[in-house]
Each structure stands twice: as structure tokens, then as C-alpha cells.
Amino acid sequence: MGLTQKSGSEILFSIFLFLVCTIIFLIIVYPLYFIIIASISDSTLVSTGKVFLIPKGISLFGYSEIFQDSRIWTGYRNTVFYTALGTFVNLLFTLPAAYVLSRKEFKARRIIMLLFVITMFFNGGLIPTYLLMKGLHLTNTMWVFIIPFCVNVFYLIIARTFFETSLPSELYEAAAIDGCSHFKFFALVAMPLSKALISVIGLYYLVGHWNDFFTALIYIRSNELQPLQIVLRDILLSNQVFASGAGVGGDSGGYAQRYADQIKYGVIIVSTLPILVLYPFLQKYFEKGVMIGSVKG
Amino acid sequence: MSSQTIEIGSNSEAGVRLSKKPTVLNTFKRDYQLWIMILPAIAVIVIFSYLPMYGIQLAFRDFDFSKGLTGGAWRGLYYFDQFINSYLFIDLMKNTFFISLATIVIGFPAPILLALILNQIRRKKMKQIMQTTVYLPHFISIIVLVGMLNVLLSPETGIVGYIMKSIGLGHINLLASTNTFIPVYVLSDIWQHCGWNSIIYLAALSTVDPLLYDSAKIDGASRWQTVRYVDFPAIVPTIIILFVLSMGGILSTGFEKIFLMQNSLNLPVTEVIATYVYKIGIVSNQFSYAAAIGLFNTVINFIFLFAVNAIAKRASNMSLF
Numbered sequence: 001m002g003l004t005q006k007s008g009s010e011i012l013f014s015i016f017l018f019l020v021c022t023i024i025f026l027i028i029v030y031p032l033y034f035i036i037i038a039s040i041s042d043s044t045l046v047s048t049g050k051v052f053l054i055p056k057g058i059s060l061f062g063y064s065e066i067f068q069d070s071r072i073w074t075g076y077r078n079t080v081f082y083t084a085l086g087t088f089v090n091l092l093f094t095l096p097a098a099y100v101l102s103r104k105e106f107k108a109r110r111i112i113m114l115l116f117v118i119t120m121f122f123n124g125g126l127i128p129t130y131l132l133m134k135g136l137h138l139t140n141t142m143w144v145f146i147i148p149f150c151v152n153v154f155y156l157i158i159a160r161t162f163f164e165t166s167l168p169s170e171l172y173e174a175a176a177i178d179g180c181s182h183f184k185f186f187a188l189v190a191m192p193l194s195k196a197l198i199s200v201i202g203l204y205y206l207v208g209h210w211n212d213f214f215t216a217l218i219y220i221r222s223n224e225l226q227p228l229q230i231v232l233r234d235i236l237l238s239n240q241v242f243a244s245g246a247g248v249g250g251d252s253g254g255y256a257q258r259y260a261d262q263i264k265y266g267v268i269i270v271s272t273l274p275i276l277v278l279y280p281f282l283q284k285y286f287e288k289g290v291m292i293g294s295v296k297g
Numbered sequence: 298m299s300s301q302t303i304e305i306g307s308n309s310e311a312g313v314r315l316s317k318k319p320t321v322l323n324t325f326k327r328d329y330q331l332w333i334m335i336l337p338a339i340a341v342i343v344i345f346s347y348l349p350m351y352g353i354q355l356a357f358r359d360f361d362f363s364k365g366l367t368g369g370a371w372r373g374l375y376y377f378d379q380f381i382n383s384y385l386f387i388d389l390m391k392n393t394f395f396i397s398l399a400t401i402v403i404g405f406p407a408p409i410l411l412a413l414i415l416n417q418i419r420r421k422k423m424k425q426i427m428q429t430t431v432y433l434p435h436f437i438s439i440i441v442l443v444g445m446l447n448v449l450l451s452p453e454t455g456i457v458g459y460i461m462k463s464i465g466l467g468h469i470n471l472l473a474s475t476n477t478f479i480p481v482y483v484l485s486d487i488w489q490h491c492g493w494n495s496i497i498y499l500a501a502l503s504t505v506d507p508l509l510y511d512s513a514k515i516d517g518a519s520r521w522q523t524v525r526y527v528d529f530p531a532i533v534p535t536i537i538i539l540f541v542l543s544m545g546g547i548l549s550t551g552f553e554k555i556f557l558m559q560n561s562l563n564l565p566v567t568e569v570i571a572t573y574v575y576k577i578g579i580v581s582n583q584f585s586y587a588a589a590i591g592l593f594n595t596v597i598n599f600i601f602l603f604a605v606n607a608i609a610k611r612a613s614n615m616s617l618f
Binding site: 008009010013017018021024025027028029031032034035046047048049050068092093094096097098100101103105106107108109112115116119122123124125127128130131132144147148149151152159160181182183186200205210211213216218229230232233236251263264265267271272275279289 | 302318319321327331332335337338339341342343345346347348349351352353355365370411412414417418423426427429430431432434436437438439440441443444445447448449451453454456457459460492498499519520521533552553557574575578579587588590591593595605615
């Protein structure tokens, strides 16, 4: 009897688990799915709650407006540029430093590590940092996206831990006997062995650049330099939907809020698409990155 | 390059040379390449993290455009005094405290629960799909998230507004009401980050010895009991550490999301220290006053961090430092 009871509760547990997972899945996915179908549906049907599961009254009005909006493409171009160059500089500064800190024979490693870790818990705050950037004439230049915070200490620790655990010290010793320098060893041995790590922190950095709007909000004034996220803010939140600047209720009231909304749905898709397309391929690396980092805090 | 080979390669000779203890100075020549590799990172950290720390003294000085960051007259605690006695002080503290408290109380347990649930999924394929799904919102930008909230919750054209009307909840603008701001803020935060934050607990769960599950099974434990008595205790240390860390941020609500969700109608509950510092400092150029408020915030966070850490140490012998 005990046996049947146990399998009974086991079945109950499985059903419960399945239900809970289904609910979680729907809560996460449905809003995203809804935005996709809303962006291609007739905006009147969307705003009156007629669109739930499948797109209705297919209309690409939103997308055609978006494609004609030069603000979005300027923003897109800037963001792609900042993201590509920024991520490259991030890796260029972070990886060699992490390699050095992983070398046991490097005598200054503890003190330098401490120097880095302190900055995770304490910083000068917004105003002194802002005044420093002004003093260095970095405000209103593209370099403010690239240089100032190009070393993220958390990712540095992840990289260091990875090098420590995956590059046995015998490997370097063997190479050194053959006359291999640290430069060569890093470039020709350590890097090729660290593809997983490079993808992980490269992607962390990449997503960070893509989604960053704080930097531009604080340091950038010129319209020509604005990244996509700032353009998105104007469109999505400040309701400056139409490039002409007419805004809602402008000419003849024909551009009503619901047309604006369709453009907003479309803009959300267009701006998030690159990340969403990359995501499924890279997901397995993201988790690995956190695992590597959590081995040693 | 050859001197390196000698040091590492031949032990007999190195015995003599290494009798002098290796220090930073006498290994400098050997390790000069390592120094070159780490120098850029050190330079960036010193310039962009340590120089602003030096600039904190601005909170105790007047800001003088001609004399730079540290040239103004010394004012002591004048700006702190001004902040504590300002009519906004109580509201700012209250708003900041309530928003972060709500985020911690409701937002902190969510990833723990999620990790325990995900860990129960036996079918590998299904677990993979679930994990891919729950991590996804983490990568959406804050602007897009707040934009989504705006279009979905809009009382005129949004689907949530429509549903609320049709079930008779009336015409409420969830984004412009002082009562609904915190729920919307916290729930959307959970929606976005719960999955990602569960990874660290999943990592802790993956280190549980499989033998424990086997012996629990032999002892006749149901799956509920296994979760309660095997899985949960395994992640308690992680929970405590993360809890202490999150208490250290009790007065540091994220700036970006609140700033973006702010509007004139919900301002009475959404003006927090971070947004106020931005307005006072960056928008109105009252640098010293803003720096003082920022520093005040940081100090309170530190006090909380140390206090909670001390309590955790007492209660469970777990500590950050």
C-alpha cells in the first residue's frame, strides 16, 4: 500500500510541476509574443483587445514608418559601432590583465587584485565621475562609450578563475623551456584554449553596450552621437513617435495614439532583434560563464 | 627570454638564485611582459575609479569652475546639513527605502523558488527549453522593458488596460498612480531578472552529491521531502551571502528604471535619491550638493551591509568578510 501511495504522490508532484512550469513559461513568453503579433496587426483591432493569439488584419504600417525614420538608423549605426569597438576594447584590456592575475609567479597579483576588487564596492559616485569626464574632455565624444569602464572587475574575476583552472602551470613551464615568452604564450596558447570564455564575457560586454543608455543620457548631448537606446526613449517613452516631430495629435489628428502604438511595437522588435537572434545560439555559454564565476567568488 | 628559461628550467642553479625571496621588485625584470599586459587595465581603473573617489571631497567643498574639483572653499558638513534639513529629505528616504525593500522582500525569494522548480524537471529537453526561456528577458534593455510596460498597460490602447476594463476594474492608469507604481515596478523586475538570478542557485544545486538523493529515496522520502530536506539546505549558504549583498543595496535602487518610469503623476512615490542626485547635479549643476547626497547614500548602504553581515555572522557563522 505504501508503494502505491508513494507513486500516487509522485504523479501528483509531476502534474503540479508541469502546471507550474507551463504557467511560468506563458508569463515570460506571452508578453513578447503579443508584441510581435501586435506589431503586424491592424492597430484598431489591437487597441480594442481583438488580437490575442494570432495577428489580425495584417498591417505593416508600423514597420514602413520605422524604415523611413532616419533617427532610428542613425541610432542603430552608432550603437553597432559603439558595441563592436567597445567590446573589442573591453576584451583587449580585460583578457591580458586576467591572464596576468592568474599567474602564480606574478608577485604583485594580490595587491593589484585588491585594487580592482575595492572598486566593486566603492566608487566616487555620479557627480565626481561626471566632472572627471568633463575635465578629460570625454563628454560628447564617442570615446566615453569605449574607454572609461572598459574593465569590468566582475568579468575580470571570471576570466582569471577560468585561466587558473583551465591552464595548468606546467603548460607555461613547458612552453617557457622552448623559449616561449608570456606574450607568445598568451596569444598562441592561452587564447585558442579559451574560446568558451571569450564568447561568454564578450557577450556580456556586448549586451551591456547594446543596452546601455545611462552613458549617453549623462555624457552625450549631440544628436549625431546618440545611440539607439536614447532614440528608443524618445519614441517609446517621450512619445515623439513621428520623425517629423508632429507628435501625437499633430496634423489632422489622423496620427492617433493607436498608430503611434503600432510603431512602438515595431520599434521594440527592431531594436531587440539582434539580441534575440543571437540569444538561442549563445545561451549555453551564458550559463557556463556564471558557473565559472561562481567557483570562486 | 633566455633568463626566464634558466630560472624555470634548471633547478640546481636556480636554488642559489632563488634563495633570495622573490619580491615584486626583483621579479620585475623577469615579469616585465606581464606588467605590460596588465598596465592598461590598471591605468583605466586608477583613472576612472580611483580619481572620482579622490573627487568625493567635493561633497565637503564648494565647486569652483575656475579652480577645478578640489579647489573650492572647504564647507565641512554644510551640504549634508542642507540635505537632511531639506523638505524633500523624508520623502526621498522613504521612497528609496520602500522601493528597495519591496524589491528585496518580493524579488529575493522568487529566483530561489524558480531554481528549486527548474531543478525538479527530469526531462533534459524540457529543462533546456525552460532555462532558455526564463533567462531571455534579462537581455532586453531597460528602455524596451519600460516601453513594453507603457504600451501594454496603457489604459486607452493597451491590452492590460482593455482586460481591466472588461472585467470591471475600471479605467486605471497603472503607470500614473502612486498606489500601483511599486507593484508594477517589482513585478516587472521579477519578470525580467528572476530567471537570470536563479542561475547561481541552480549552480549550487548542481553540486549536491547524487548519493544524497539516493539515500533519501531509500529512506522513503517523497519528492516534496527531497526538495525540502536535501535541495533547500544545499543552497542556504548561497542564499545568505546573496541576501547580505542585497541588503547592502537597501538604499540603492537602480537609477535607470525608476528614472524611465517616472512621470509627473507618480512623482510623489518615485523621486528617489538616485534620481534626485541626477536632477540636482547633472541637470541643475549643483555639484557639491549632489555629491554630498550621493555620498550620504553610499555611507548608509555601507552601514547596512556591515550590520546585516554582522547579524549573519552571529546567526549562521556565514560572512562576506
